[in-house]
Amino acid sequence: MAQQLPLVIVGTVAFDSIETPFGKADRVIGGAGTYGALAASHFTKGIGLVSVIGDDFPEESLAMMRSRGIDTEGIQRVAGQESFFWAGKYHLDMNSRDTLETKLNVLADFDPVLPQAYRSPRLLMLGNLTPSVQMRVLDQMESRPDLIAMDTMNFWMDIAWDALLETIARVDLLTINDEEARQLSGERSLLKAARKIAKMGPRYLIIKKGEHGALLFGDGEIFFAPALPLEEVCDPTGAGDSFAGGLMGYLASQPQITFEHLKQGILCGSALASCTVEGFGTSSLEAVTDEVLQDRLRVFDRLTRISLG
Amino acid sequence: MAQQLPLVIVGTVAFDSIETPFGKADRVIGGAGTYGALAASHFTKGIGLVSVIGDDFPEESLAMMRSRGIDTEGIQRVAGQESFFWAGKYHLDMNSRDTLETKLNVLADFDPVLPQAYRSPRLLMLGNLTPSVQMRVLDQMESRPDLIAMDTMNFWMDIAWDALLETIARVDLLTINDEEARQLSGERSLLKAARKIAKMGPRYLIIKKGEHGALLFGDGEIFFAPALPLEEVCDPTGAGDSFAGGLMGYLASQPQITFEHLKQGILCGSALASCTVEGFGTSSLEAVTDEVLQDRLRVFDRLTRISLG
Numbered sequence: 001m002a003q004q005l006p007l008v009i010v011g012t013v014a015f016d017s018i019e020t021p022f023g024k025a026d027r028v029i030g031g032a033g034t035y036g037a038l039a040a041s042h043f044t045k046g047i048g049l050v051s052v053i054g055d056d057f058p059e060e061s062l063a064m065m066r067s068r069g070i071d072t073e074g075i076q077r078v079a080g081q082e083s084f085f086w087a088g089k090y091h092l093d094m095n096s097r098d099t100l101e102t103k104l105n106v107l108a109d110f111d112p113v114l115p116q117a118y119r120s121p122r123l124l125m126l127g128n129l130t131p132s133v134q135m136r137v138l139d140q141m142e143s144r145p146d147l148i149a150m151d152t153m154n155f156w157m158d159i160a161w162d163a164l165l166e167t168i169a170r171v172d173l174l175t176i177n178d179e180e181a182r183q184l185s186g187e188r189s190l191l192k193a194a195r196k197i198a199k200m201g202p203r204y205l206i207i208k209k210g211e212h213g214a215l216l217f218g219d220g221e222i223f224f225a226p227a228l229p230l231e232e233v234c235d236p237t238g239a240g241d242s243f244a245g246g247l248m249g250y251l252a253s254q255p256q257i258t259f260e261h262l263k264q265g266i267l268c269g270s271a272l273a274s275c276t277v278e279g280f281g282t283s284s285l286e287a288v289t290d291e292v293l294q295d296r297l298r299v300f301d302r303l304t305r306i307s308l309g
Numbered sequence: 310m311a312q313q314l315p316l317v318i319v320g321t322v323a324f325d326s327i328e329t330p331f332g333k334a335d336r337v338i339g340g341a342g343t344y345g346a347l348a349a350s351h352f353t354k355g356i357g358l359v360s361v362i363g364d365d366f367p368e369e370s371l372a373m374m375r376s377r378g379i380d381t382e383g384i385q386r387v388a389g390q391e392s393f394f395w396a397g398k399y400h401l402d403m404n405s406r407d408t409l410e411t412k413l414n415v416l417a418d419f420d421p422v423l424p425q426a427y428r429s430p431r432l433l434m435l436g437n438l439t440p441s442v443q444m445r446v447l448d449q450m451e452s453r454p455d456l457i458a459m460d461t462m463n464f465w466m467d468i469a470w471d472a473l474l475e476t477i478a479r480v481d482l483l484t485i486n487d488e489e490a491r492q493l494s495g496e497r498s499l500l501k502a503a504r505k506i507a508k509m510g511p512r513y514l515i516i517k518k519g520e521h522g523a524l525l526f527g528d529g530e531i532f533f534a535p536a537l538p539l540e541e542v543c544d545p546t547g548a549g550d551s552f553a554g555g556l557m558g559y560l561a562s563q564p565q566i567t568f569e570h571l572k573q574g575i576l577c578g579s580a581l582a583s584c585t586v587e588g589f590g591t592s593s594l595e596a597v598t599d600e601v602l603q604d605r606l607r608v609f610d611r612l613t614r615i616s617l618g
Contacts, residue, residue, distance in 0.1 A: 092497075093497070188402070189538075189539060189540055189541055189542070190538055191538045191539060191540050192540065192541075212518065212521035212522070213521070213522075213533075213535070215538065221611070222538060222611075222612060223612065223613070224522075224535040224538075224612045224613055225613075226522070226533040226535070226613075229498075229499055229500045229524065229531060229533075230498060230500060231498055231500050231501065233498070260615075260616060263615055264615060267615070301615070302530070302531075303531060303532065304532070304533055304534075304535075304613040306569070306572055306573060306576070306610070
């Protein structure tokens with residue numbers, strides 16, 4: 001039997017054009033799969049990335065991924081078509097943005113077919129995609145991963161409710177933001193929302209609150225991780241994907257999946273997300289060294305530690 | 310020499326009419342001074358409360374305060390006038406509210422004259438009032454308190470900028486919310502905002518983020534305290550004042566004022582604020598027992614603790 005992949009990530013590999021109060025980046029590489037796999041690669045090698053691209057996606061970007069331990073065999077290249085493209089403009093507060101353009105291109109007909117080696121990974125991360133595509137991947141699993149994580153968004157709650165619930169019922173960890181948790185559960189209180197979402201299936205729930213940190217629910221416990229206070233947010237694109245990728249990469253590097261490891265993984269994900277937002281596109285995430293990462297983890301530790309007797 | 314008061318609080322003692330999605334409360338007692346002193350009284354006795362009321366404020370509410378160790382000699386009663394009155398309605402999200410009515414009444418001409426025993430307290434808390442009134446109190450101090458804390462709001466930034474800056478320059482600890490920190494500093498990043506505000510005078514800064522917790526800056530350190538995830542927020546009125554009062558009461562109970570004690574004090578303040586919002590007006594704050602408080606502090610501890618090696 002071939003060696004088991006520690007982690008498979010399903011998500012977009014794409015181009016983004018980004019405008020923020022600090023500048024512009026035109027057609028830089030992006031996508032949830034790209035950010036997630038780059039973040040995860042800080043902790044583990046042998047990450048299978050499942051995605052779809054067009055003729056236009058540069059071979060050197062794939063080579064860059066491979067040099068970081070990301071397997072690109074799962075990225076289908078569709079001849080004669082263009083890669084998924086998103087253009088957006090962030091408002092001055094950086095918490096909201098307008099989508100200027102979305103071209104689905106190759107994503108419109110994306111039918112993920114997993115290479116054989118990808119069908120029994122230890123961990124699986126389903127990035128934010130149509131629930132039917134996420135389920136298509138689940139259906140190809142030949143053994144149950146130790147943890148299946150799933151990201152989604154309000155858009156699928158609006159247009160694909162039943163398929164979304166069906167997918168959520170099959171995963172162990174759901175990551176959504178606070179407004180999405182409220183929409184999914186119909187509860188204003190996040191405590192009540194978490195309890196309702198647990199009944200939908202996932203053992204663990206992470207509620208992402210951006211600059212306000214993240215909450216982890218599960219095993220009868222709650223954990224709160226702050227976000228790092230930053231000098232400057234240059235470009236928030238990919239922060240959530242870096243967070244999820246960092247978390248999954250950390251978990252893949254650990255022998256067990258426990259609540260305690262999830263807590264530490266959230267701090268790793270937050271640390272990487274804090275790096276991502278300091279530059280445009282994937283530039284600052286690509287530049288992260290182990291030293292930078294360890295420094296940020298130490299800041300987290302100091303940020304919440306009480307040392308009175 | 311008379312015994313030194315551990316804490317003097319300056320703030321409104323008033324009536325509130327409150328409407329939230331959970332119900333209504335008509336002309337209940339409220340005001341920053343009331344919430345602050347009640348919260349502080351969980352940790353220390355001998356709190357001098359400086360305020361002003363009209364004929365209409367019930368003697369039994371003052372007696373209730375006295376029974377909790379709050380000295381009411383500093384509350385001036387103005388014959389023939391009414392107490393400060395505020396009426397407000399909270400929106401469904403509980404994060405925003407409309408003021409339906411504000412009647413300054415006795416507050417319009419409030420000139421705080423401190424009883425002799427109040428002029429050399431160990432700690433002083435200046436509640437959110439006109440900066441000129443806050444300064445009038447500072448001018449009556451006969452010895453420098455170990456810590457002078459000050460609360461303020463965007464309103465004074467809009468209409469009394471110079472007097473506000475002059476007051477801020479004279480205090481050790483400023484408590485404001487995130488939007489106010491941005492307005493006061495002109496900086497979007499809270500890290501940069503904190504650095505600018507430190508240059509205005511205060512050694513310590515607390516940025517309150519409501520349901521997203523609080524940040525403490527000072528002595529080259531940053532501390533982040535989460536808010537407790539709550540089942541239900543019934544009435545947010547007085548949460549910020551309970552937070553500040555709980556913090557100051559805790560500090561008054563400690564032999565020294567250090568960054569570590571400020572951290573613990575913030576958790577005490579947050580715990581009391583979480584109690585306040587569970588009922589209308591001061592009802593749930595009044596009902597807090599030591600046991601409830603200790604329980605909440607234990608929840609805080611679990612909420613952010615990492616126990617991996």
